[in-house]
Amino acid sequence: xxxxxxxxxxxxxxxxxxxxxxxxxxxxxxxxxxxxxxxxxxxxxxxxxxxxxxxxxxxxxxxxxxxxxxxxxxxxxxxxxxxxxxxxxxxxxxxxxxxxxxxxxxxxxxxxxxxxxxxxxxxxxxxxxxxxxxxxxxxxxxxxxxxxxxxxxxxxxxxxxxxxxxxxxxxxxxxxxxxxxxxxxxxxxxxxxxxxxxxxxxxxxxxxxxxxxxxxxxxxxxxxxxxxxxxxxxxxxxxxxxxxxxxxxxxxxxxxxxxxxxxxxxxxxxxxxxxxxxxxxxxxxxxxxxxxxxxxxxxxxxxxxxxxxxxxxxxxxxxxxxxxxxxxxxxxxxxxxxxxxxxxxxxxxxxxxxxxxxxxxxxxxxxxxxxxxxxxxxxxxxxxxxxxxx
Numbered sequence: 001x002x003x004x005x006x007x008x009x010x011x012x013x014x015x016x017x018x019x020x021x022x023x024x025x026x027x028x029x030x031x032x033x034x035x036x037x038x039x040x041x042x043x044x045x046x047x048x049x050x051x052x053x054x055x056x057x058x059x060x061x062x063x064x065x066x067x068x069x070x071x072x073x074x075x076x077x078x079x080x081x082x083x084x085x086x087x088x089x090x091x092x093x094x095x096x097x098x099x100x101x102x103x104x105x106x107x108x109x110x111x112x113x114x115x116x117x118x119x120x121x122x123x124x125x126x127x128x129x130x131x132x133x134x135x136x137x138x139x140x141x142x143x144x145x146x147x148x149x150x151x152x153x154x155x156x157x158x159x160x161x162x163x164x165x166x167x168x169x170x171x172x173x174x175x176x177x178x179x180x181x182x183x184x185x186x187x188x189x190x191x192x193x194x195x196x197x198x199x200x201x202x203x204x205x206x207x208x209x210x211x212x213x214x215x216x217x218x219x220x221x222x223x224x225x226x227x228x229x230x231x232x233x234x235x236x237x238x239x240x241x242x243x244x245x246x247x248x249x250x251x252x253x254x255x256x257x258x259x260x261x262x263x264x265x266x267x268x269x270x271x272x273x274x275x276x277x278x279x280x281x282x283x284x285x286x287x288x289x290x291x292x293x294x295x296x297x298x299x300x301x302x303x304x305x306x307x308x309x310x311x312x313x314x315x316x317x318x319x320x321x322x323x324x325x326x327x328x329x330x331x332x333x334x335x336x337x338x339x340x341x342x343x344x345x346x347x348x349x350x351x352x353x354x355x356x357x358x359x360x361x362x363x364x365x366x367x368x369x370x371x372x373x374x375x376x377x378x379x380x381x382x383x384x385x386x387x388x389x390x
Contacts, residue, residue, distance in 0.1 A: 019161045019162050019165040022056065022162040022163070028066055031155060035068045036068050038146070040068065040122040041067060041118040042122065043122040043124075044106065044121055046106050046132075048060055049328075050124070051080070052252060052324060053155070055080050055097060056093045056094055057089070057090055059082050059085070061086065062081065063109050064079070064080050065077075065078065065112060065113060066078050067118065081100040081101070082101065083101065087101055106132060107139065113141065114139065122145075124149060124151075125147035126149040126150060153329055159343050159344065163345075167322075167345050167367070171378075171381070173248050174380050175257070175380055175381055177203040177207055177248065178244075180203040180206065181200065181203060188236065188390040189264075189390050190235060191236050192235055193219065193223070193233070193234050196218045196242075197216045200244065207248075209248040211249075212246065212247025212248050212254045212255070213249075214245075214247040217246065218243070219245075219359075220234055221237060221242075222356055222357065224242065224360075227316060227351060236390070237263065238390065241260055241358040244261070246258070252324050254322045255379055256365050257364065259363075259384070259387065260274060260277075261386070261387050262386060263388075263389060263390035265388065266386060266388065270386070273354070276352060276360075277362055278362065278385075280305050281350045281362050283300045284300050284319070284332075284348060284350065288375065289371050289376065290339075290368050292368075293339050294333070295334060297340070302318065316351065317333030318349070319346050320347060323345055332348070340368050341368070342370050345366070345367050346365070347364070364379075364384075365378075365380050
C-alpha cells in the first residue's frame with residue numbers, strides 16, 4: 001500500500017499545524033540518530049541552507065554544532081553561532097537554542113567542542129574549504145575530525161508538510177508571474193532582454209515571492225541557444241524564439257519555471273523544435289514516480305531527442321531536486337544513482353539547443369508521488385504549448 005498522499009494536504013488540524021511550523025527540534029533529533037550510526041560525537045554544520053533547515057536561522061553567517069549526547073542534555077550542547085550583525089535575528093528565529101556571537105563562527109564552535117572533549121567531530125567536507133580544515137587542526141583541541149558529507153542533505157530530500165506548503169505557494173506565484181508577463185505584453189519586438197528580465201523580477205515581488213537563487217534567463221533569437229544566457233541589451237525581434245527561465249522562493253523554498261515563446265507566427269522549424277522538447281518532457285514524466293530509477297527517467301527523455309538525431313544538443317540533465325536550494329539532491333541525470341522517493345520535489349527541465357539558431361526549454365516543478373497517488377503533483381501549471389506573442 002502506498003503511504004503517499006496525492007494532491008493537497010489533508011485538512012486535519014495536525015497536518016495544518018505542521019504546514020505552518022517547521023519541526024526544527026525533530027529534524028535535529030533525527031540527525032543525532034544518523035550521527036550515532038556514523039560513530040561521531042557531534043557534527044559541525046557550516047552550509048547556510050543546512051543551518052536554516054535545522055534551526056530556522058536565516059543569517060548568511062552561521063555555524064551549528066549538533067551533539068549526540070543523551071537527549072536530556074543534547075539541546076544544552078547544541079549551539080548556534082553567528083556574528084554581531086544577527087544578534088537580534090538569532091534570538092527571534094532560534095529562541096530554543098544556545099546562541100554564540102563570534103567573529104569566526106566555525107572556529108568558535110570547534111573551540112567549544114574541544115572544551116567539552118567531544119572526541120570525534122563530523123564536518124561537512126563537501127562545504128568546508130582546505131583552509132578552514134587546516135584552521136580546525138591548528139586549534140589543537142585534540143578533536144578527531146571526520147569527513148561526513150551530505151548528512152543533512154539526506155534529511156532534506158523528502159519534503160515535510162511545512163516545506164510542501166511553501167513550495168506550493170511558490171508554484172502559484174511562478175504561474176502568476178508568467179501570466180502577468182503575458183497580460184502586460186512584456187514580450188514584444190523592440191524591447192531588450194534586460195527590460196523583460198526586470199519585468200520578471202518585478203512580477204515576482206508583486207506575487208508575494210522573492211526572486212530565486214537562479215539567475216533570470218531571458219534569451220531571444222540566437223541567444224536562446226545558450227542554456228544559461230543572462231539578459232543583455234539584445235533587442236527582441238519579430239520571428240525570434242524567446243526563452244524565459246526563472247525561479248521564485250517563498251520562505252526560502254525554490255520553484256523553477258521556464259517557457260519558450262515565439263514573436264509572431266512560428267516557422268516550421270520552430271514548431272518542430274518545440275514539439276520535440278514537449279515529447280521529451282512527456283517521455284520523462286511518463287516514467288517519473290516514486291520508485292523510479294533516476295537515471296532511467298533521464299534516459300527516457302533523452303531517447304526521444306536521440307531518435308530525432310539531435311542527441312548532442314540535449315546538453316544538461318533532465319532534472320534535479322529543489323528546496324532550500326534551487327538545485328539539490330536528487331539528480332535526474334545520466335550519472336544519477338538510486339531511486340526517487342515519494343515526497344521529493346524536483347524541477348524537470350528538458351532542453352534542446354541549436355547553435356546559432358535557437359533553443360527550446362520547458363521547465364516545471366513538481367512533487368514525486370507513488371503510482372497509486374497519481375505519480376506526480378504539479379506545482380507549476382502554466383501551459384507547455386508554444387505560445388505566440390508580440
